[in-house]
Each structure stands twice: as structure tokens, then as C-alpha cells.
Amino acid sequence: MxxxxxxxxxxxxxxxxxxxxxxxxxxxxxxxxxxxxxxxxxxxxxxxxxxxxxxxxxxxxxxxxxxxxxxxxxxxxxxxxxxxxxxxxxxxxxxxxxxxxxxxxxxxxxxxxxxxxxxxxxxxxxxxxxxxxxxxxxxxxxxxxxxxxxxxxxxxxxxxxxxxxxxxxxxxxxxxxxxxxxxxxxxxxYLIDENEFKFVNRLRNLAIVEKGLIYAIVTKALTEECNITPNMAKEHVNDLGLVREYEIWVLFVQQEIPNQHLYNGSIRSRNVTINDIAIKYNGGGHRLAAAVKNLSLSEIQSVIHDLKGRLYDQKIS
Ligand SMILES: [Mn+2]
Structure with a gap:
């Protein structure tokens, strides 16, 4: 049994x-x-x-x-x-x-x-x-x-x-x-409504590309303007992952907690391991799909720094 x-x-x-x-x-x-x-x-x-x-x-x-x-x-x-x-x-x-x-x-x-x-x-x-x-x-x-x-x-x-x-x-x-x-x-x-469609267009425009990495920081102001919740925004991380040249894609979304300005993030990777990096930033997950939590803007910059380092290490090894 x-x-x-x-x-x-x-x-x-x-x-x-x-x-x-x-x-x-x-x-x-x-x-x-x-x-x-x-x-x-x-x-x-x-x-x-x-x-x-x-x-x-x-x-x-x-x-x-x-x-x-x-x-x-x-x-x-x-x-x-x-x-x-x-x-x-x-x-x-x-x-x-x-x-x-x-x-x-x-x-x-x-x-x-x-x-x-x-x-x-x-x-x-x-x-x-x-x-x-x-x-x-x-x-x-x-x-x-x-x-x-x-x-x-x-x-x-x-x-x-x-x-x-x-x-x-x-x-x-x-x-x-x-x-x-x-x-x-x-x-x-998978069908999305017009609000989400509008959000995805904004997301593509605000995303920042640095070598093989693309990331976007979504503020509360933007989710409110598009009339979607932070959770709905988060679901769109893979809209950044369709480009051959980008090996890692990351979406940070500001949370709705009053008087706090913290962000949660979703990290995705095609080949390079990223969950060990996520663990350093209140997160974790699978080897190629992980999450980070409660980050300030300066912590976001250090996540990006670590991920770029990982891509660089991979290229020289
Ligand atoms: Mn699961």
C-alpha cells in the first residue's frame, strides 16, 4: 500500500x-x-x-x-x-x-x-x-x-x-x-483583459536590458494606473522571456503594504541556475524559476548585480 x-x-x-x-x-x-x-x-x-x-x-x-x-x-x-x-x-x-x-x-x-x-x-x-x-x-x-x-x-x-x-x-x-x-x-x-494588455505594453517599454539580462521594476503607481493588482502584474514575468538574446528575465513588483515601499520579484532563467541567488534575498524556488521578497530599490540593484555576475561567470567558464 x-x-x-x-x-x-x-x-x-x-x-x-x-x-x-x-x-x-x-x-x-x-x-x-x-x-x-x-x-x-x-x-x-x-x-x-x-x-x-x-x-x-x-x-x-x-x-x-x-x-x-x-x-x-x-x-x-x-x-x-x-x-x-x-x-x-x-x-x-x-x-x-x-x-x-x-x-x-x-x-x-x-x-x-x-x-x-x-x-x-x-x-x-x-x-x-x-x-x-x-x-x-x-x-x-x-x-x-x-x-x-x-x-x-x-x-x-x-x-x-x-x-x-x-x-x-x-x-x-x-x-x-x-x-x-x-x-x-x-x-x-490565458485570455487577458484590456487592463492587462495595457499593462503588458507598458511593461515592455519600461524594461531595462543589460547584456543577457532584462528586468522591469513595476511601481504601485503603474499597477494602480492600469487597474491591476500586484499579483496579476507578477504573472507577466514571462512576457519578458520570449527574446532569444535575454537569458535571464526578472520582474519586480511593488507591494500594496501601507507605508512600505518594498518589492517582490520573480526571476526566470533559460539555462543558468538562479535559485541560490534568490535565497540570499528572502526567496528561493526552482533552479530556473525563483522568487525574492521584500526588497528595497537598492537591494534590487544588488540582485541585478549578482545575476549579471552569474551570466558573466558562465561565459568565461
Ligand atoms: Mn508548483
Whole structure:
């Protein structure tokens, strides 16, 4: 019996957590797992936790309000989160038993059990694989499958990142068995509105290019002017990554915290490792896709300096 199945069997109350500022992989793996658990184990109490609103909240359900006593009696499954501090709802630590399921490297062991596959392109892919095995390839509901498929599609940038493997495609193919409307899912995820279109045009114009690196600093004034949130702005980092000459692309977005002027950043790279640099600036992530947090403008300049140094080292080695 697999660890996943064994733990689920054992607990009648299951709480499912994911990271703060959730992206579609965090939300897709959470809602995919929660929906499937509810359908498969109707006698168990299953809850989705975490109050942070992510991008495209309309594509997911509203979180559950859960009493402390429920959390402490539960099996907590924490998804897509490398370190404990980033879990959206710190009550996970009071759970009777904890299981971490993740694909981030260099993670922290905050649960008694973990299923971590650093080679997986998304957490949704890992969940789909676990469900596929449990279901012996029988299709699941289209509702659960759609959530997981959205997570796989977005974290793998439409099956284009270097960690996409035969198993990514097999798990996605398994989900597609549930009669998914694939073009509609793409529209729901990727069509942008006029405000975002206006923002992307501004972004391209304000970006600064230095050798093989392109970066943009997006102020609160700009997101307000374009009528979009900092989280929506952040999603456009890859609009800077389509140019052959730019090997690293970075988007810094000023946060909405009153009386503070700090920026969060998303760093992407085609080949050169960047997550070790991100760790130095309140961040972390995958080898080629990482994030940094709470930076001043002068710290931003030192991130850029470090990244340029990395590109330079690579060229001379
Ligand atoms: Mn992920």
C-alpha cells in the first residue's frame, strides 16, 4: 500500500493546505485533491485551508472556515510549499499527522511524512500520478481533473519547461480522459483583459536590458494606473522571456503594504541556475524559476548585480 493511500485511509478528517499568494499549481493541486477526496471518500470530512487570494480566484472555490479543534484532529496534507513559514495558515503544525507533497528543491522537513519529487514539473502532476495509481487508470470527475490539469499546464508553461517529461504528459493524458474541454481551459487561464494588455505594453517599454539580462521594476503607481493588482502584474514575468538574446528575465513588483515601499520579484532563467541567488534575498524556488521578497530599490540593484555576475561567470567558464 502506498504511503499516500495508507495515510488517507487512516484519518477521517483531512485538511489540505498550500502556500501563500497561491498560483494555479498551488490552487489546482489543492482543489483537485480536495474534490477527488470528497468524491472518493464521502464519509470523511475534507477541508481546503488558506485565506490568501491568488490569481484567477474565479477558477477555484472559496476556502473553508475551520475550527482549531478540527485542524488538530486531522491529517494535514501540505501542497507545493518548500518551507513552513510560507504555508498559508500556520495551524498546519497542530495537526495530528502531517504529509508534505511538493516538487520544490531544497525544502524544509516540516512534516512527519513527505512525498517530494524535485523532477516533477508541478505539484499537480505529482497528485495526478498518485490518484492515477490509486484509481488504476480509471477516470476521475471532470471537476477534479480540471483543477489538476490547470496546475500542470501553468507550472509547466504549457508543457514547455525543461522538467516536462513523459510522466508529465502521461499524467496530463490521464486527466484528459475525464472529458476535459482543453481549449476552454486554455481560454480561462490565458485570455487577458484590456487592463492587462495595457499593462503588458507598458511593461515592455519600461524594461531595462543589460547584456543577457532584462528586468522591469513595476511601481504601485503603474499597477494602480492600469487597474491591476500586484499579483496579476507578477504573472507577466514571462512576457519578458520570449527574446532569444535575454537569458535571464526578472520582474519586480511593488507591494500594496501601507507605508512600505518594498518589492517582490520573480526571476526566470533559460539555462543558468538562479535559485541560490534568490535565497540570499528572502526567496528561493526552482533552479530556473525563483522568487525574492521584500526588497528595497537598492537591494534590487544588488540582485541585478549578482545575476549579471552569474551570466558573466558562465561565459568565461
Ligand atoms: Mn508548483
Amino acid at each position: 502506498s504511503l499516500f493511500y495508507e495515510l488517507i485511509q487512516k484519518y477521517d478528517v483531512i485538511t489540505v493546505f498550500r502556500h501563500q499568494n497561491p498560483d494555479p499549481d498551488a490552487l489546482g493541486s489543492q482543489w483537485g485533491l480536495v474534490s477527488w477526496l470528497k468524491e472518493t471518500f464521502p464519509n470523511k470530512a475534507i477541508y481546503a485551508l488558506g485565506k490568501h487570494v491568488g490569481v484567477k480566484p474565479q477558477l477555484f472555490e472559496a476556502y473553508d472556515l475551520v475550527e482549531d479543534s478540527v485542524v488538530s484532529s486531522s491529517l494535514a496534507i501540505i501542497l507545493d510549499t518548500a518551507n513552513a513559514a510560507r504555508i498559508d495558515d500556520q495551524r498546519f503544525s497542530s495537526a495530528k499527522m502531517r504529509l508534505k507533497i511538493d516538487h520544490h528543491p531544497l525544502g524544509e522537513a516540516y512534516a512527519q511524512h513527505q512525498i517530494v519529487d524535485e523532477t516533477a514539473s508541478s505539484t499537480s502532476e505529482i497528485i495526478a500520478g498518485l490518484i492515477k495509481e490509486f484509481m488504476l487508470d480509471e477516470a476521475i470527475s471532470s471537476k477534479a481533473a480540471k483543477y489538476l490539469y490547470m496546475g500542470i499546464l501553468t507550472d509547466s508553461l504549457n508543457f514547455s519547461t525543461s522538467n516536462v517529461t513523459h510522466s508529465t504528459l502521461e499524467n496530463a493524458a490521464y486527466l484528459a480522459k475525464s472529458h476535459l474541454d482543453l481549449p476552454k481551459i486554455n481560454e480561462e487561464l
